[in-house]
Amino acid sequence: MMLQFDFNLLEFLNGLPWDRISETSWRYITALFLLAALILVSRWQGLGIGNKLVVGTIRGTIQILIMALFLVSIFALENLIIIFIVLTFMGVFAAHTVRSNLDHIPGAMSASLPGILIAGLSVMFISVLLGIIPVIGEYIIPMGGMVIGNSMTMSSLVIDRMWSNAQKQRSLIETALSLGANPTQANELTIREAIRAGLLPNLNRYASLGIVSIPGLMSGMIIGGEHPIVAAFYQVIVFIMIFLAATICGFIISRMFLRKMFNERYQLLVPPLQK
Amino acid sequence: MSTISLLEFKNVAMAYDGIIVFENFNLKLLNGETVGLTGPSGCGKSTVLRLAVDLVSPVSGEVLFKSQPVNEWEPTELRRRMVLVPQEASMFTGTVEDNLKWALDIHKMDYREGEFERVLKDVLLDIEYLGKVAANLSGGQKQRVAIARALLLKPDVLLLDEPTSALDMEATLAVEEAINNLIKVSDLSVLIVTHNKEQARRFTSRVIEME
Numbered sequence: 001m002m003l004q005f006d007f008n009l010l011e012f013l014n015g016l017p018w019d020r021i022s023e024t025s026w027r028y029i030t031a032l033f034l035l036a037a038l039i040l041v042s043r044w045q046g047l048g049i050g051n052k053l054v055v056g057t058i059r060g061t062i063q064i065l066i067m068a069l070f071l072v073s074i075f076a077l078e079n080l081i082i083i084f085i086v087l088t089f090m091g092v093f094a095a096h097t098v099r100s101n102l103d104h105i106p107g108a109m110s111a112s113l114p115g116i117l118i119a120g121l122s123v124m125f126i127s128v129l130l131g132i133i134p135v136i137g138e139y140i141i142p143m144g145g146m147v148i149g150n151s152m153t154m155s156s157l158v159i160d161r162m163w164s165n166a167q168k169q170r171s172l173i174e175t176a177l178s179l180g181a182n183p184t185q186a187n188e189l190t191i192r193e194a195i196r197a198g199l200l201p202n203l204n205r206y207a208s209l210g211i212v213s214i215p216g217l218m219s220g221m222i223i224g225g226e227h228p229i230v231a232a233f234y235q236v237i238v239f240i241m242i243f244l245a246a247t248i249c250g251f252i253i254s255r256m257f258l259r260k261m262f263n264e265r266y267q268l269l270v271p272p273l274q275k
Numbered sequence: 276m277s278t279i280s281l282l283e284f285k286n287v288a289m290a291y292d293g294i295i296v297f298e299n300f301n302l303k304l305l306n307g308e309t310v311g312l313t314g315p316s317g318c319g320k321s322t323v324l325r326l327a328v329d330l331v332s333p334v335s336g337e338v339l340f341k342s343q344p345v346n347e348w349e350p351t352e353l354r355r356r357m358v359l360v361p362q363e364a365s366m367f368t369g370t371v372e373d374n375l376k377w378a379l380d381i382h383k384m385d386y387r388e389g390e391f392e393r394v395l396k397d398v399l400l401d402i403e404y405l406g407k408v409a410a411n412l413s414g415g416q417k418q419r420v421a422i423a424r425a426l427l428l429k430p431d432v433l434l435l436d437e438p439t440s441a442l443d444m445e446a447t448l449a450v451e452e453a454i455n456n457l458i459k460v461s462d463l464s465v466l467i468v469t470h471n472k473e474q475a476r477r478f479t480s481r482v483i484e485m486e
């Protein structure tokens with residue numbers, strides 16, 4: 001398959017729905033008043049999050065607008081390979097985010113990258129292959145983003161739990177090793193608990209679907225004009241994809257990260273907790 | 276007791292973060308022998324046991340198990356044949372029986388009828404302990420279950436790290452009695468680390484003092 005990048009900026013700009021963009025941007029500006037109110041509350045209550053809210057809103061708006069423009073061009077290309085390259089990029093960025101959040105833990109990036117990519121991309125690929133989701137960017141990229149995002153959360157949780165457990169419960173791990181356990185056996189309980197904990201927020205949302213809240217994908221589709229029944233089906237589909245990818249990701253990452261925590265002599269390399 | 280050396284340290288030096296803990300350390304544990312290792316706090320007694328099972332590696336020198344360097348043994352096999360019972364007897368979740376079963380499971384060893392009863396008897400605990408929640412046991416009981424759990428693997432060498440340091444007098448006497456019974460009834464080689472010289476002498480006639 002040939003990859004063609006036949007891009008015309010003028011044509012691209014002319015194709016944008018300026019009337020709807022203009023209307024929504026007024027709504028956005030009005031919403032900034034709510035943000036200003038929030039900043040005032042923050043100052044009044046001494047929460048100290050005012051600056052973060054301002055910077056976060058500016059940076060977030062720019063990032064998400066760039067993403068939106070990028071998505072418009074990707075959707076227009078209708079090329080599955082490019083769509084999966086975009087998902088790969090999202091996976092790499094997710095692994096980078098895990099490393100940034102866990103910068104005190106060595107090897108977080110190299111452990112999380114294969115887990116996020118293998119789990120995220122394989123679940124998306126199989127879903128496309130089986131016809132669970134339509135072969136168009138408008139579906140694959142947002143749903144892929146949710147799958148990868150949840151795999152990213154799972155990665156952070158598994159790595160953080162395994163590391164902190166190795167520090168706090170050092171004697172338990174070394175007792176297991178002293179009995180001849182391999183690193184996987186010595187950590188099996190921690191790994192299982194971490195994966196369960198990683199799935200828990202979504203399991204809670206799953207259990208309360210439609211009663212307590214209308215989740216992100218369904219809300220988005222309804223706002224976008226889709227029929228609520230169709231949106232409801234997609235919501236359950238995406239939950240199943242998220243659970244599958246996050247679980248696969250958790251198992252891959254735990255195995256990868258064990259190689260960072262132990263050497264080939266099964267000696268624990270994690271330093272003890274500093275008192 | 277034979278003259279075959281099971282565990283041997285040859286001019287071993289150990290350091291943590293570049294700070295030397297000990298140098299030129301030599302020790303021989305013969306088949307069927309019980310040896311006590313004593314010394315002041317921080318002299319590296321526990322490290323000797325960790326070196327024996329290759330949980331840490333020496334800076335220089337050699338640690339041999341059955342005349343083969345410990346780092347040439349498959350780690351899980353080395354630690355099954357030479358089991359270290361750490362100072363803090365950590366229990367895994369579940370009952371005493373779950374703890375004993377876990378030790379067998381990790382080595383894919385089959386349970387034989389009456390085996391749990393036998394190892395508990397060796398450490399002077401009765402069969403009722405099998406159903407007790409391991410985490411709820413007293414310090415001395417945990418220590419004895421930890422030794423029983425190690426015995427289940429049928430090791431050649433048992434390494435005991437300060438088996439009574441965290442226990443009160445009554446529990447200390449119970450654990451000491453269990454260890455003495457074990458030494459009498461089995462042909463195990465035992466290396467006991469303790470800061471208490473008197474206790475070391477109660478277990479064995481050969482006591483090595485570290486500086």
